[in-house]
Structure formats: C-alpha cells, structure tokens
Amino acid sequence: MNSTEKLELKKAACKVRMGAIEGVFNAKSGHPGGSLSAADIFTYLYLKELNVNPENPKDPDRDRFVLSKGHCCPGLYAALALKGFFSMDELKSLRHIGAMLQGHPDMKSTPGIDMSSGSLGQGISAACGMAMAGKMDNKNYRVYALLGDGECQEGQVWEAAMFAGHRHLDNLCIIIDNNGLQIDGRVNDICSIEPLDKKLESFGFEVFKINGHCFDQIEDAFNKAKKVKGKPCAIIAATIKGKGVSYMEDNGSWHGTAPNKEQYEKAMDELKAQLASLEA
Amino acid sequence: MADIIKKATRESFGEAVCELAKEHSEIVVLDADLAAATKTSIFKKQYPDRFIDCGIAESNMMGIAAGLATCGKVPFAASFAMFATGRAYEQVRNSIGYPHLNVKVVGSHAGISVGEDGATHQCCEDIALMRTIPDMVILNPADHYEMIEATKAAYNHKGPVYIRLGRLAIDSFNDPSNYKFELGKGITLHEGNDITVIATGLVVNEALKAVRAIESEGINARLINIHTIKPIDKDIIIKAAKETGKIITVEEHNIIGGLGEAVCAVTSEEYPVPVKRIGINDCYGHSGPAVELLKQFGLCEENIVKVIKEQLDK
Numbered sequence: 001m002n003s004t005e006k007l008e009l010k011k012a013a014c015k016v017r018m019g020a021i022e023g024v025f026n027a028k029s030g031h032p033g034g035s036l037s038a039a040d041i042f043t044y045l046y047l048k049e050l051n052v053n054p055e056n057p058k059d060p061d062r063d064r065f066v067l068s069k070g071h072c073c074p075g076l077y078a079a080l081a082l083k084g085f086f087s088m089d090e091l092k093s094l095r096h097i098g099a100m101l102q103g104h105p106d107m108k109s110t111p112g113i114d115m116s117s118g119s120l121g122q123g124i125s126a127a128c129g130m131a132m133a134g135k136m137d138n139k140n141y142r143v144y145a146l147l148g149d150g151e152c153q154e155g156q157v158w159e160a161a162m163f164a165g166h167r168h169l170d171n172l173c174i175i176i177d178n179n180g181l182q183i184d185g186r187v188n189d190i191c192s193i194e195p196l197d198k199k200l201e202s203f204g205f206e207v208f209k210i211n212g213h214c215f216d217q218i219e220d221a222f223n224k225a226k227k228v229k230g231k232p233c234a235i236i237a238a239t240i241k242g243k244g245v246s247y248m249e250d251n252g253s254w255h256g257t258a259p260n261k262e263q264y265e266k267a268m269d270e271l272k273a274q275l276a277s278l279e280a
Numbered sequence: 281m282a283d284i285i286k287k288a289t290r291e292s293f294g295e296a297v298c299e300l301a302k303e304h305s306e307i308v309v310l311d312a313d314l315a316a317a318t319k320t321s322i323f324k325k326q327y328p329d330r331f332i333d334c335g336i337a338e339s340n341m342m343g344i345a346a347g348l349a350t351c352g353k354v355p356f357a358a359s360f361a362m363f364a365t366g367r368a369y370e371q372v373r374n375s376i377g378y379p380h381l382n383v384k385v386v387g388s389h390a391g392i393s394v395g396e397d398g399a400t401h402q403c404c405e406d407i408a409l410m411r412t413i414p415d416m417v418i419l420n421p422a423d424h425y426e427m428i429e430a431t432k433a434a435y436n437h438k439g440p441v442y443i444r445l446g447r448l449a450i451d452s453f454n455d456p457s458n459y460k461f462e463l464g465k466g467i468t469l470h471e472g473n474d475i476t477v478i479a480t481g482l483v484v485n486e487a488l489k490a491v492r493a494i495e496s497e498g499i500n501a502r503l504i505n506i507h508t509i510k511p512i513d514k515d516i517i518i519k520a521a522k523e524t525g526k527i528i529t530v531e532e533h534n535i536i537g538g539l540g541e542a543v544c545a546v547t548s549e550e551y552p553v554p555v556k557r558i559g560i561n562d563c564y565g566h567s568g569p570a571v572e573l574l575k576q577f578g579l580c581e582e583n584i585v586k587v588i589k590e591q592l593d594k
Contacts, residue, residue, distance in 0.1 A: 060351070060352065064350075066347075106378075106379075107350070107379050108379060108380065114350065115346070115347070115350060115375075115379070116374070116375070116378050116379040118374070119370060119374045119375075121339075122343050122371060122374060122375045123343075124343070125339070125340045125342070125343020125344055125346070125347065125371070125375070126343045126344075126346045126347035126350070126375055127347060128340070128343070128344050128347060129343060129344040129345060129346060129347020129348040129349075129350070129351075129355075130347040130348070130350060130351055131347075132332065132344060132347070132348060133347065133348045133350075133351035133352070133353055134351070136308070136329070136330070136353075137351075155339075156339045156340055156343070156371075159335075159337035159339060159340035160340050160343065160344075162335070162337070163334060163335070163337070163340055163344065166335075
C-alpha cells in the first residue's frame with residue numbers, strides 16, 4: 001500500500017474510534033476497550049478488504065463478516081457508518097430504546113450486519129456455516145469472523161475450528177483480537193489460551209501473526225490469506241485494548257465502562273488531535 | 281380406513297425430509313454423529329452432498345445451521361432431543377431464535393420411550409425449553425402420517441421450528457385419505473361432551489383407545505390431538521372447556537412446561553376449568569423396555585381410563 005492509502009486508513013481508523021466513543025458515551029454503557037483494539041481491523045476490513053455494498057447489503061455474492069466478539073459492536077457500527085450503511089448520526093442512538101443499533105449486533109435491525117451475535121463462541125460457528133454454504137453453491141465470496149482472545153476460552157470456538165479445518169474451509173478467515181485482557185484480568189492469568197498459534201495450526205489453520213495496529217501487516221496478512229488453498233486462515237492480531245485513548249490503553253477496567261463527560265471530552269480531544277496531525 | 285403402519289416417527293421424518301428434498305434443493309440436513317439413530321441416514325444416503333455431519337458437537341451444529349440459513353439454505357439440524365434442545369439451548373435461542381433464522385431443529389429420542397438407555401437420554405424437558413423461545417414453532421406429531429405432513433409444514437413455515445421425534449415404533453391411527461395438517465390447529469379425534477382429553481405425540485393413540493374403551497360404559501369423552509404445541513390452538517381448548525367443563529392432558533414430557541401447562545395457561549386466562557395433567561411427574565426416567573416404561577409412568581390406555589373416571593367422579 002502506498003503512503004497516501006495508509007494515511008487515509010489511519011484517518012478513517014481515527015474516525016472509527018471517535019464513532020465508537022461517541023456511541024458508548026451517549027449510551028452511558030457499552031464496550032470501548034475492545035472496540036478500540038479492533039478499530040484498525042474494522043477499518044481495513046470495511047474500506048479495503050470486504051466486497052460489500054451499502055446500496056445492496058443483502059447481495060448473495062457479498063463477502064460476510066461476523067463479529068463473534070459481538071460486544072465490540074460500537075467499533076463495528078462506526079466502520080459501517082463510515083462505509084455508508086447508515087449515517088454517522090445514528091451512532092449517538094446506540095443502545096437507546098427503539099434504536100436500530102442494539103447493545104449487541106442484530107442482523108434484523110441493522111443493515112450491514114450479517115449475523116446476530118454477542119454470546120461468545122457462537123459467531124465463529126455461524127461463519128463456518130456461511131463458508132460451508134459458499135462451498136456448496138460454488139460461490140466466490142469469503143467469510144470473515146473477528147474473535148476475542150478471551151472468547152477462545154469458549155469450547156464452541158474449538159468445535160467450530162475443528163469443523164473449519166476438517167472441511168478445508170479456505171474461504172474462511174478468522175481474526176483474533178489478541179489484546180490480552182478479559183473482564184476479570186489478563187487472559188494469561190485467568191485461563192491462558194496459549195500457545196494460540198500452535199493450537200490453531202493443529203486444528204488445520206494457516207496462521208499469521210501480526211501487529212493489529214499496523215496497516216502494512218494487516219494488508220499483508222489478508223492478502224496472503226486469500227491465496228491459501230485447502231485450509232482456513234487465522235490472523236492473530238496483537239493489539240492494545242483501548243488503543244488510541246491514553247487512559248484506556250491496556251486498562252481492563254475500560255472493557256465495559258462508558259466514559260463520563262470529562263473523560264469523553266478528553267478522549268475526543270486526543271482522537272481529534274491525532275486526526276489533525278494526520279491531516280496536517 | 282388406511283392400513284396401520286407401525287413405525288417410529290424418527291423414521292417417518294427421515295423419509296419425509298428426503299421426499300421434500302427432491303423438490304427443494306435448498307434443504308440441507310445436519311447431524312451430530314447420530315444419523316443412524318435420528319434416521320437422517322436416509323437423507324445422507326440419497327443426498328450425500330447436502331448432508332453435513334458435524335461430529336459430536338451439537339452447539340457448533342446449531343451455529344453452522346444458522347450460518348447456512350443466512351445464505352438461503354433451509355437446514356434441518358438433528359440430534360437427540362436432549363442435546364438439540366438441552367446442550368445447545370443457548371445456541372438455538374441466540375443464533376437461531378433471536379435472528380429468526382429459517383432453521384428446523386429436530387430432536388429425536390424424546391421422552392422416556394427411549395427405553396433402555398435411561399435417564400441421561402430420556403429428554404422430558406425439550407418442549408418446555410423450546411416453548412420459552414419467542415416465535416419458536418413446536419411440532420410433536422403422533423403417528424407416521426402426521427409426521428410426514430408436519431415435516432412439510434415445517435418446511436413451508438419461514439422461521440425456526442422444533443420437531444419432536446420418537447424412537448419407539450408406534451401404530452398409525454390417522455387415515456391419509458382424509459388427514460389434513462394445519463399448523464397451529466388441533467384435531468378432534470373423538471367427539472364427546474362429558475370431559476376432554478387433550479394429548480400430544482406418541483400417547484395420542486393410547487388416549488384414542490381409552491376414549492373408545494369407555495364409550496361402552498356410557499362415558500363420552502372428547503379427544504383432541506395437539507400436534508402443534510406452539511402456537512397452541514386456543515380456540516379448540518376454550519371450546520372444550522366451555523362444552524365439557526373438565527380437561528385431562530396427556531404427554532410424554534414433564535408435567536412442568538409442556539402441553540399440560542400450555543393448556544392451563546389458556547384455560548386459566550380464558551375460561552377456568554379443572555385440568556388434570558398426565559405426564560412425567562417432575563422426575564427422571566430410568567432404564568427399561570419402552571412399552572413397560574410408558575405403562576409404569578401412566579402413559580397408557582388403562583391409566584388414561586382410570587384418570588378419566590376419577591375426574592368425572594370429582
């Protein structure tokens with residue numbers, strides 16, 4: 001990718017982070033930490049990777065994306081808004097009564113959401129089903145699913161991984177937002193999922209380990225994944241929970257807490273400053 | 281009257297889904313290593329490319345089915361009732377029910393008529409579990425002919441459906457030449473105004489024998505077959521309550537959460553009458569030959585006759 005493209009992605013990621021904070025602040029609840037750690041991945045997926053069209057969100061030939069870690073939807077909603085599935089203003093209604101932006105993704109109410117999710121471990125199974133349907137119908141679409149690292153403690157993740165490996169679902173690419181934190185503490189202290197790369201490899205995945213905040217590495221991994229034949233791919237993205245907002249970074253207490261007005265203003269000031277420096 | 285066919289509803293289902301699949305290429309069948317038992321093996325043999333064995337992983341199977349449904353497939357996902365609705369309850373609720381996906385959840389080996397395998401596999405809670413999921417349709421056919429029509433109706437209904445299958449071979453009692461399955465509509469199998477028996481699934485035939493047997497004693501009991509437990513046919517229940525004043529329910533399921541309570545919910549809100557529930561009295565089953573177990577748990581003609589008389593004497 002050239003430097004102009006990279007700059008545009010960085011600016012877009014800043015807007016996604018601002019959208020996520022805007023949503024969570026107005027909702028007075030929600031999950032900023034994981035939304036921010038996955039913000040660069042959301043941005044790359046919707047601006048560069050996925051073959052999706054906001055004008056035709058149900059196109060049967062489109063690529064699919066399943067947010068298996070559904071609680072990080074404030075970040076996903078911001079990326080969908082940026083892509084044009086709905087207006088950025090909609091983000092302020094997150095979690096409000098009657099809003100289409102539910103606390104966890106609802107495919108029935110929100111254009112661009114391919115699967116309802118939120119109960120951890122379930123999204124990856126649905127993604128496998130979508131990939132299976134693509135294989136059965138000889139379709140060329142690809143299926144992507146984003147999982148949390150803590151989510152990998154769910155047994156269903158490994159049932160699905162076994163299925164994907166066994167069925168050689170090379171149209172499936174999972175991404176693990178490996179920010180190292182879960183609600184009760186560090187993943188490595190609660191119940192370690194390591195060695196995650198070896199586990200996934202042994203389940204039949206081609207594994208790529210990247211810095212999930214580096215667009216060069218994100219692009220490289222997605223491009224390589226598309227060329228892999230005969231097996232599914234997993235991108236383990238090392239990320240920082242709360243990335244982009246100084247006081248939220250690598251701080252587990254921001255997993256599911258909304259900023260107050262003062263904190264919100266500080267977060268937005270920081271993100272605006274980052275955007276301004278990118279635009280300068 | 282048509283020939284009596286002695287067949288387990290699981291087998292009738294296996295044949296029916298195969299027949300449907302001829303016309304509807306979007307039908308796919310999933311199983312979790314129990315194809316030989318759930319009888320999805322019939323489909324597997326005929327349509328190997330449309331059959332997905334997920335291995336012993338029912339939770340994942342329900343998610344796979346959900347994903348397939350988002351892409352236009354019509355999945356029938358089968359396992360034992362215990363695992364399809366019990367182990368995978370939350371997957372059925374969140375990945376299929378909440379997004380209202382067009383998945384047919386199929387639970388075989390329901391109830392105590394599983395027999396010798398015993399309590400761990402005798403699921404008497406599936407109807408209760410599935411009733412709590414909004415918009416879930418629940419079908420519990422009573423014989424071979426009804427199962428064939430119910431399978432078609434499940435396909436024609438756009439949205440999640442739970443279909444309950446039995447392991448035990450049972451006699452048919454319906455006549456296919458005049459049988460009509462209407463989703464959500466009960467069927468009056470025997471007229472009478474002294475009392476109403478409302479039954480579902482494999483015990484309907486026992487109830488039919490019971491109401492016929494007591495006719496000679498001058499007792500005219502009405503018998504209603506409820507093949508669709510949800511949405512329940514309120515009208516037929518209210519009418520029976522008004523016209524006969526007493527109701528007995530019969531089901532191969534815990535009396536908590538099943539047909540009996542569904543009927544009570546209708547009568548208590550619309551037209552209160554005494555309702556006696558025959559079923560599994562909030563206990564586990566145990567090993568033994570299916571027919572003997574059914575007798576032991578009171579799910580037989582003799583006990584239904586006895587309860588009818590007791591209720592009429594009250």
